[in-house]
Amino acid sequence: MQVDAFSFPTPNPEADGTLEWDATTAVTVRVHAGGKTGLGWTYSSPAAATLISAHFVALLRDHDAHDITAAVAAMRRKSRNFGIGGLAMQAISAVDVALWDLKAKLLDVPLAVLLGKCRTRVPIYGSGGFVTASDSEISKDVAAWKAAGCRAMKIKIGKSRGDSPKWDLERVALFRELARDGVELMVDANGAYQGAEAIRIGTELERWNVRWFEEPVSSDDIEGLALARSGLRCDVAAGEYISTPYEAERLAAVVDCLQVDATRCGGYTGFLQMAAIASAHNLEVSAHCAPALHAPVAAAVPNLRHVEWFNDHVRLEPMLLDGVAPVDDGAIVVQCERPGHGMTLSDGVDGHRVRVKVG
Numbered sequence: 001m002q003v004d005a006f007s008f009p010t011p012n013p014e015a016d017g018t019l020e021w022d023a024t025t026a027v028t029v030r031v032h033a034g035g036k037t038g039l040g041w042t043y044s045s046p047a048a049a050t051l052i053s054a055h056f057v058a059l060l061r062d063h064d065a066h067d068i069t070a071a072v073a074a075m076r077r078k079s080r081n082f083g084i085g086g087l088a089m090q091a092i093s094a095v096d097v098a099l100w101d102l103k104a105k106l107l108d109v110p111l112a113v114l115l116g117k118c119r120t121r122v123p124i125y126g127s128g129g130f131v132t133a134s135d136s137e138i139s140k141d142v143a144a145w146k147a148a149g150c151r152a153m154k155i156k157i158g159k160s161r162g163d164s165p166k167w168d169l170e171r172v173a174l175f176r177e178l179a180r181d182g183v184e185l186m187v188d189a190n191g192a193y194q195g196a197e198a199i200r201i202g203t204e205l206e207r208w209n210v211r212w213f214e215e216p217v218s219s220d221d222i223e224g225l226a227l228a229r230s231g232l233r234c235d236v237a238a239g240e241y242i243s244t245p246y247e248a249e250r251l252a253a254v255v256d257c258l259q260v261d262a263t264r265c266g267g268y269t270g271f272l273q274m275a276a277i278a279s280a281h282n283l284e285v286s287a288h289c290a291p292a293l294h295a296p297v298a299a300a301v302p303n304l305r306h307v308e309w310f311n312d313h314v315r316l317e318p319m320l321l322d323g324v325a326p327v328d329d330g331a332i333v334v335q336c337e338r339p340g341h342g343m344t345l346s347d348g349v350d351g352h353r354v355r356v357k358v359g
Contacts, residue, residue: 001057001095002030005046006352008316014130017158017192024312025354026320027052027091028345029098033065038102039344041320042094042263043290043313044087049356051091055079060095065106068099072269085243089266096267097293101340111341112334115268115300121331122298124148124291125186128311129155135174141311142178149330152184152306154212157201158192165197169204176208185210191218195227202232210234214259219251226254239274240264240288248274252281257305261288268297275301291332292317292324296341299334307332322346 009023027049028041042048055078063071075095079088104111126145129138138155145153155175157168176185187210193201198216205213212235217224219238229236239251239259243266252258258278262271271287271294278285284305287294291314294307309327317324323343325335335342 001032001052001060001098003049003052003057003356004028005049005354005356006320006349007046007354008319008352010312011315013132014312015132016130016156016188016190018161018190020132024316026316027094028320029094030345031060031065031095031098031102033102034106036102036105038098038100038105038340040094040096040098040101040267041293042090042097044090044094044263046354046356048087048091048094050358051082051087052095053356053358056091056095065099065102068096068103068269071099072096072266085247089243089270090264093263093265093267093270096269097262097341100268104341105339108339110296110336110339112296112299112336115272115297117299117334117336118302119299119304120334120336121328122295122304122334123306123331124150124309124327125152125154125184125306126150127154127186127188127289127308129153129171129175131156131159131171138171138174139178142175145309146179146183148309148327150309151182151330152186152211153179154186154188154214154308156190157187158189162189162192162194162197165201168201172205172208172210184212186212186214188214189216191215191221193217195224198224198228199231202228202234206233212237212257214238215240222250222254225251229254229256237286239285242274243270245273245277248277252277252283255283258283258285259288260285261290262294262297263290264288271297272301275303279303289313292321292343293341295325295332295334298332318346319352320346320349 216228235256237257260274287307289310
């Protein structure tokens with residue numbers, strides 16, 4: 001098993017309502033068996049690479065490459081004393097994706113087929129519109145999403161941890177003007193608001209026919225999400241941080257669409273578990289970020305709403321990977337011509353390498 005980390009600076013400092021960043025780190029895993037190599041990755045801290053190298057490499061050495069369930073169970077058991085969620089699950093996610101890619105290659109089938117493909121095109125929505133972006137940058141975002149055929153688009157609100165509601169609403173008004181009618185508007189507060197304020201903002205959003213209000217309050221605030229959902233007409237969405245089925249079960253009771261991120265919830269194995277939980281609650285799932293990684297598993301989920309075509313990841317995926325599936329008329333065209341997910345590390349990625357400490 002080979003583990004690496006790569007950092008990709010953003011063109012400019014970026015922020016949502018509750019966090020600022022200037023780079024994105026991808027932790028990659030390559031697993032080898034039978035003359036084949038499987039590739040997986042997560043978007044996390046370089047610490048996830050250290051965790052994999054220190055705890056999972058020896059654990060999985062000589063493991064049956066076809067038995068992914070046992071490998072995931074072993075990694076979860078190994079993670080007990082330092083916490084099964086968060087960083088540990090992001091590390092497990094990268095390994096899980098690599099194991100699925102390897103298994104598909106060993107069986108000589110496309111990964112989407114192995115996972116149970118039920119569609120050949122995966123719908124996407126445009127996402128970005130950071131609170132640090134100027135009006136002209138928002139206009140460029142919308143133009144790019146239109147060019148990709150996106151019929152739904154999302155921007156960030158909740159500026160200054162929800163302390164700038166006037167700015168938030170003015171930004172949504174501009175967003176509607178730029179997108180025009182016929183485009184489904186979505187907003188993401190990243191948990192910036194508190195309780196009743198989320199309902200007040202959400203009620204104002206109705207004038208622009210906003211369909212989706214993501215994390216109006218923190219996703220940790222189950223009662224707050226339930227309150228927001230009961231008081232709003234738009235769909236309340238959350239779930240991008242969940243790591244375990246227990247968290248998915250709690251959130252599924254208080255949202256209209258469950259977000260799932262295969263780079264955080266246990267890879268493709270975890271994504272399918274979360275989608276099944278959502279289905280049991282008569283909910284759709286939406287894949288959070290990482291569009292190239294999500295395409296194969298999203299193709300196998302009947303209750304999928306869409307995949308987030310997130311600006312940062314859309315920009316960096318071609319730098320990280322070769323073989324990223326194309327987007328056509330608002331959908332990712334699922335790769336079914338080659339075994340596995342069809343992607344390999346780009347030859348030019350070494351310039352972004354981050355040193356990984358072990359021990």
